[in-house]
Amino acid sequence: xxxxxxxxxGRMVEVEKGTTVLQAARQAGITIPTIxxxxxxxxxGACRMCIVEIEGVxxxxxxxxxxxxxxxxVTTQSERLTELRNRxxxxxxxxxxxxxxxxxHREACEQYRPKATKAARSTRCGFCANRDECDLxxxxxxxxSRELHLPTLYASYNLERDDxxxxxxxxxxxxxxxxxxxxxxxxxxxxxxxxxxxxxxxxGTAFDTSHVHSGCTFCGACIDICPTGTLTDxxxxxxxxxxxxxxxxxxxCSEGCSVVAQSKEGQLLAYTMxxxxxxxxxxxxxxxxxxxIVNSNQRLIRPLVREGEDLIPYDWEGAIQAAADGLxxxxxxxxxxxxxxxxxxxxxLYAQLASHLQAPLVLLDAAADGEDPAVQQIAQDLKxxxxxxxxxxxxxxxxxxxxxxxxxxxxxxxxxxxxxxxxVVLPAAVLSEIEGTFRTAGGAIKTxxxxxxxxxxxLPERQILCSLGQALGSGEFDFxxxxxxxxxxxxxxxxxxxxxxPRDQVRDLLPRFRGHLLADIVPALAAFGxxxxxxxxxxxxxxxxxxxxxEKREIVPNMHFFKIRAPQVAKFALPGQxxxxxxKETSERSPFTLVDWDASxxxxxxxxxxxxxxxxxxxxxxxxxxxxxxxxxLGLPLPIENKGTVLLxxxxxxxxxxxPLARALRQAGNRVICAIEASSSYLLYRxxxxxxxxxxxxxxxxxxxxxxxxxxxxxxxxxxxxxxINQFIAIxxxxxxRMVTEISRSLNIPTLVALNPIMVDGTGMCGACRVSxxxxxxxxxxxGPIFDGHxxxxxxxxxxxxxYARQEVQALSQSVDLNAxxxxxxxxxxxxxx
Numbered sequence: 001x002x003x004x005x006x007x008x009x010g011r012m013v014e015v016e017k018g019t020t021v022l023q024a025a026r027q028a029g030i031t032i033p034t035i036x037x038x039x040x041x042x043x044x045g046a047c048r049m050c051i052v053e054i055e056g057v058x059x060x061x062x063x064x065x066x067x068x069x070x071x072x073x074v075t076t077q078s079e080r081l082t083e084l085r086n087r088x089x090x091x092x093x094x095x096x097x098x099x100x101x102x103x104x105h106r107e108a109c110e111q112y113r114p115k116a117t118k119a120a121r122s123t124r125c126g127f128c129a130n131r132d133e134c135d136l137x138x139x140x141x142x143x144x145s146r147e148l149h150l151p152t153l154y155a156s157y158n159l160e161r162d163d164x165x166x167x168x169x170x171x172x173x174x175x176x177x178x179x180x181x182x183x184x185x186x187x188x189x190x191x192x193x194x195x196x197x198x199x200x201x202x203x204g205t206a207f208d209t210s211h212v213h214s215g216c217t218f219c220g221a222c223i224d225i226c227p228t229g230t231l232t233d234x235x236x237x238x239x240x241x242x243x244x245x246x247x248x249x250x251x252x253c254s255e256g257c258s259v260v261a262q263s264k265e266g267q268l269l270a271y272t273m274x275x276x277x278x279x280x281x282x283x284x285x286x287x288x289x290x291x292x293i294v295n296s297n298q299r300l301i302r303p304l305v306r307e308g309e310d311l312i313p314y315d316w317e318g319a320i321q322a323a324a325d326g327l328x329x330x331x332x333x334x335x336x337x338x339x340x341x342x343x344x345x346x347x348x349l350y351a352q353l354a355s356h357l358q359a360p361l362v363l364l365d366a367a368a369d370g371e372d373p374a375v376q377q378i379a380q381d382l383k384x385x386x387x388x389x390x391x392x393x394x395x396x397x398x399x400x401x402x403x404x405x406x407x408x409x410x411x412x413x414x415x416x417x418x419x420x421x422x423x424v425v426l427p428a429a430v431l432s433e434i435e436g437t438f439r440t441a442g443g444a445i446k447t448x449x450x451x452x453x454x455x456x457x458x459l460p461e462r463q464i465l466c467s468l469g470q471a472l473g474s475g476e477f478d479f480x481x482x483x484x485x486x487x488x489x490x491x492x493x494x495x496x497x498x499x500x501x502p503r504d505q506v507r508d509l510l511p512r513f514r515g516h517l518l519a520d521i522v523p524a525l526a527a528f529g530x531x532x533x534x535x536x537x538x539x540x541x542x543x544x545x546x547x548x549x550x551e552k553r554e555i556v557p558n559m560h561f562f563k564i565r566a567p568q569v570a571k572f573a574l575p576g577q578x579x580x581x582x583x584k585e586t587s588e589r590s591p592f593t594l595v596d597w598d599a600s601x602x603x604x605x606x607x608x609x610x611x612x613x614x615x616x617x618x619x620x621x622x623x624x625x626x627x628x629x630x631x632x633x634l635g636l637p638l639p640i641e642n643k644g645t646v647l648l649x650x651x652x653x654x655x656x657x658x659x660p661l662a663r664a665l666r667q668a669g670n671r672v673i674c675a676i677e678a679s680s681s682y683l684l685y686r687x688x689x690x691x692x693x694x695x696x697x698x699x700x701x702x703x704x705x706x707x708x709x710x711x712x713x714x715x716x717x718x719x720x721x722x723x724x725i726n727q728f729i730a731i732x733x734x735x736x737x738r739m740v741t742e743i744s745r746s747l748n749i750p751t752l753v754a755l756n757p758i759m760v761d762g763t764g765m766c767g768a769c770r771v772s773x774x775x776x777x778x779x780x781x782x783x784g785p786i787f788d789g790h791x792x793x794x795x796x797x798x799x800x801x802x803x804y805a806r807q808e809v810q811a812l813s814q815s816v817d818l819n820a821x822x823x824x825x826x827x828x829x830x831x832x833x834x
Contacts, residue, residue, distance in 0.1 A: 004016075006068050049088055054073065095199075100124045100125035103679070109735055116128055118812055121171060133229075152705060164284070167237060221281075235288065241264075245260050261432050281503050299458065300412060306424070316459070330406065336357075344436060345482040382405050411465075432450070434448060511530045542626030547626060550623065556683050570604050573594055579604065591762060593657040608653070647727070649676070650712070662674055666693055673697075674696070677710075677736070727752070753786070755784055756780075757771055771797055
């Protein structure tokens, strides 16, 4: 095409003809801010952050849409451009949560809480899963300003979870258009676009239907290209930025799609596309299902050997020896039934093992379900005694066949009826946990990389087979790595093509992996009509005397008001106490401070912040539902005395929790001042209720949208400046309580705090809630939860609260049964045929 020369910021730049000004600047190493632009998308010019000054051109054109011309004189930085970009940035932030960016305590808060809180809706950076990768936040931090001159107009969209695999928080969307543009590029006809008009414009589907009905293939491209965290992978959402990205191959079907395996701390987060183009597209199973299979809490993690009626955990040496002993007497009467969803190297070693045992080997394709004629014949031979032993690497045979075998060895990653009936069970690594090569249905040989760690004691099949072969006395199994096996592979036919087009049609997704129903492992797949084991019916009606949820509503984003029938708790409740709830019989026990109660009517009320798996389970309930367990009242109540003037500080859930304390303290004759904080005005709640129980209500917001800019610490300093404070009590997040105790210590004000450590039983038995207060170790559940704030070891408390951060994220990812899946009718969709 030829080249042209232009000048950018006084620097001569030579580029190919047809290059935009933005591309030319990037080639020269000059940074121009932008949100909507992406190297794999056509120029769009929506955000207008990339404006520049061009000599002889009127106004401020967007550099992403302006072609470079010979001799062009471009300026990318000037006072006027900075002013205009900051105004544009403020306009974007007026519809995007921004309080953390202007908060005076941001640096201290993020140092104390380096990971974002696992909230439902992202109401601030600290509640956003995309905090460390957000292009908008990065741009604002580079700009450096902490002043926003426009009010925040929070749209208050609900977090959309009504589709498989993705969470959509349109409160974060800035309408950059990246998502629908990449959808159009890859699929031709986008499943999403901009809907509605004016301030209600947002991304959505035609007629605002579910994505399942819209023709979405769930390739994940829109998630991977979103700059603000509006669209997130539900499973990987809270794991943070990947530490490792490795090219690899997906083995879930014979297509063998090339992928980028993203992992962190040895855990697979996702398979993503190798490029934003149609050729690199992934099916929903590969993009979202692979990580959930690998990280399933159902995984087999230790070798098991049958002793009588029970399978007993063994070490690897003992289990391999037991397998070898069982097979040694079955040479010539053993069969192998193996799934093709493993590496070429593993299949070679299975063939070696079959040869050593003089056994037939049946290799099943990825979609096999045990109905294969060869499998049926093996099952029959096991029943009639022609065969005495069986080896399989999945749920690939009828259960009766395993039961009829004299000896059975299951090498698998997941439990099944076969593994429960087997003689020996050996846990196998799969997918991203193994290395080697894979031949696709098209005949290509692709490389697989081990990008994550197998759970527990699970090992790659190559390692298991080599150990087993050596235990059987064969000298043909001495391979230190998959690379040592690869040159020996000769007979390696391509597997059959997958039926249908799973990358373009979700109804063509394979229903099984190694014989296991995929919708049992990844429940969201049931939304596409994939078969699953029928669920056990649950009790729909709360029984008489049960803990009925009388009232439930979201009062502000992520904060839910609960009114529960619990007459015995209400009868004995006192200010400062808490209860422990279990949403279901299988839920964990979670403590929540009592907000109010009525002994005569037999109810209690709580304010629950949705910030993890247990609170999400509770938040998914509706009025009329039954809570499995309510234990309480627990903990020591606040001693109610006439101190004089008492200031109560509340933040987050603590705004509700200070209510009964204020009421009791005022009734005891105290002057009560309530000081509450929130990130922004739309997150303040219960102001009117608090005004009925306190003499004065002070407000603070981090963005200054209502009351004082800042938090409870500013309100405390303000109150002390005008009158003596005889007692200060704080309830809220650990960071807030720590900050305010530093202020109150400097002012010599007696201070109490209600601590919120990890808690399990709530009766002092487990010790999980222990805290150091002064020179003593105390338990928050029985010695507290209210303690002298000046004596608390805050560093130890913070460390203990974060001890299970990874497990908390994993538990949240696995709670997919909470997501309201939209099941399409048979035939479904809009009739477009996609």
